[in-house]
Amino acid sequence: MISAFRAFILLVPVLTQVEFVRACEDGWSLNPATGMCYMDAVENKLSWVEAVRACERMNAQLAVLDNEEDNSFVKDLAMLMTAGRENVWIGAQNMDQQSITDFVWLGGAMVGPFTDWAEGEPNNLYNGTEHCLQLFWADDYEWNDQGCFKTECFVCQKPDQ
Ligand SMILES: [Ca+2]
Numbered sequence: 001m002i003s004a005f006r007a008f009i010l011l012v013p014v015l016t017q018v019e020f021v022r023a024c025e026d027g028w029s030l031n032p033a034t035g036m037c038y039m040d041a042v043e044n045k046l047s048w049v050e051a052v053r054a055c056e057r058m059n060a061q062l063a064v065l066d067n068e069e070d071n072s073f074v075k076d077l078a079m080l081m082t083a084g085r086e087n088v089w090i091g092a093q094n095m096d097q098q099s100i101t102d103f104v105w106l107g108g109a110m111v112g113p114f115t116d117w118a119e120g121e122p123n124n125l126y127n128g129t130e131h132c133l134q135l136f137w138a139d140d141y142e143w144n145d146q147g148c149f150k151t152e153c154f155v156c157q158k159p160d161q
């Protein structure tokens with residue numbers, strides 16, 4: 001629904017004047033601010049590593065939210081996808097335990113300077129076993145470090161076409 005609506009809005013001006021059209025496949029929503037497409041429906045809950053692989057099977061990757069524009073877009077999307085009641089994996093981890101606060105995005109970039117940690121996070125709870133990054137529904141989808149083996153919803157990304 002979301003992607004079809006957004007695609008329609010984007011297509012209207014193009015019907016009258018030929019220009020480059022940014023669009024996503026069905027089932028993916030375009031963030032017009034950055035040209036990134038995000039999957040807009042939850043299918044199943046997976047561990048963090050399983051979520052990484054599920055995205056790769058879609059020729060995509062678990063979402064890397066390293067800027068305000070994509071982070072706020074995906075937080076809104078995650079709230080809609082999960083009816084405001086489920087955590088959502090995104091693509092950063094600190095399994096190597098450099099420190100409690102140092103996380104690494106898929107692709108190798110350090111998390112920061114942009115961050116959106118929920119209050120008191122990351123806290124590496126449960127005897128220091130929280131090493132994967134998620135949007136935390138109970139804190140308005142701000143960031144939380146969570147145990148990587150928990151099965152959670154997830155959101156994948158791929159560039160627009
Ligand atoms: Ca940790």
Ligand SMILES: [Ca+2]
Nearest residue numbers: 123124144145
């Ligand atoms: Ca935590």
